[in-house]
Amino acid sequence: xxxxxxxxxxxxxxxxxxxxxxxxxxxxxxxxxxxxxxxxxxxxxxxxxxxxxxxxxxxxxxxxxxxxxxxxxxxxxxxxxxxxxxxxxxxxxxxxxxxxxxxxxxxxxxxxxxxxxxxxxxxxxxxxxxxxxxxxxxxxxxxxxxxxxxxxxxxxxxxxxxxxxxxxxxxxxxxxxxxxxxxxxxxxxxxxxxxxxxxxxxxxxxxxxxxxxxxxxxxxxxxxxxxxxxxxxxxxxxxxxxxxxxxxxxxxxxxxxxxxxxxxxxxxxxxxxxxxxxxxxxxxxxxxxxxxxxxxxxxxxx
Numbered sequence: 001x002x003x004x005x006x007x008x009x010x011x012x013x014x015x016x017x018x019x020x021x022x023x024x025x026x027x028x029x030x031x032x033x034x035x036x037x038x039x040x041x042x043x044x045x046x047x048x049x050x051x052x053x054x055x056x057x058x059x060x061x062x063x064x065x066x067x068x069x070x071x072x073x074x075x076x077x078x079x080x081x082x083x084x085x086x087x088x089x090x091x092x093x094x095x096x097x098x099x100x101x102x103x104x105x106x107x108x109x110x111x112x113x114x115x116x117x118x119x120x121x122x123x124x125x126x127x128x129x130x131x132x133x134x135x136x137x138x139x140x141x142x143x144x145x146x147x148x149x150x151x152x153x154x155x156x157x158x159x160x161x162x163x164x165x166x167x168x169x170x171x172x173x174x175x176x177x178x179x180x181x182x183x184x185x186x187x188x189x190x191x192x193x194x195x196x197x198x199x200x201x202x203x204x205x206x207x208x209x210x211x212x213x214x215x216x217x218x219x220x221x222x223x224x225x226x227x228x229x230x231x232x233x234x235x236x237x238x239x240x241x242x243x244x245x246x247x248x249x250x251x252x253x254x255x256x257x258x259x260x261x262x263x264x265x266x267x268x269x270x271x272x273x274x275x276x277x278x279x280x281x282x283x284x285x286x287x288x289x290x291x292x293x294x295x296x297x298x299x300x301x302x
Contacts, residue, residue, distance in 0.1 A: 139163060140163070172272075178240075
């Protein structure tokens, strides 16, 4: 077998993450032909086809997926070697990209980011907000280093194979009602109270399945009036008196962007709540900046 170079593995990682030779070349500040040649040489050295090439971009084959895991491990091992050599300085540095489920992000991440940035100013931290499935794809394809998301036990959610998780906390669902609505006088509501009333369904996948599933388990069918993938749109529609809603994350102020109030009510439900967890790739020891971020999360997310 011909030699495999670190440069070829780095180009493989870039094309897998960005989906095209053009984008990878732009990010790496090299020519497209250099990237294409490196990939061709790598395929020749390994004796496999790494990508399916189409007008819509580059998609990893099964051997390509396995090669990417090896390339990621090589990169992680080199980083650990570099960090070990610099350990005397006790610095945590480098690039770190965090993915977070969209409704968790504005509630939990600001405090974590502020504390992490204060402790480790040399880390170039960035983050993305997305739905659960997109976060899992980003993690498996090394576009993000960690994902903070809910622990969903739903048939519609594919098993998170290839990742390991660490529990942070569990948040029970609660109800939002208009301040002058028919349910606003009750301090605690049941799903039976909510089922016949108009429901504003938070439907960022798989959130909608989770909330509908609560009604299903109780033998009830909710009266869904509107669906939205926006946490703020849910609160705004409830504040406008257009229906009730269920959420898990709470804001300190119970007011919409229009400065209209709504009422938050406890939900009388037998549920341990929806768990929040950190996902990272399995079988790989986290580099210091990754472990440092996990440590800050576990300290601040309570």
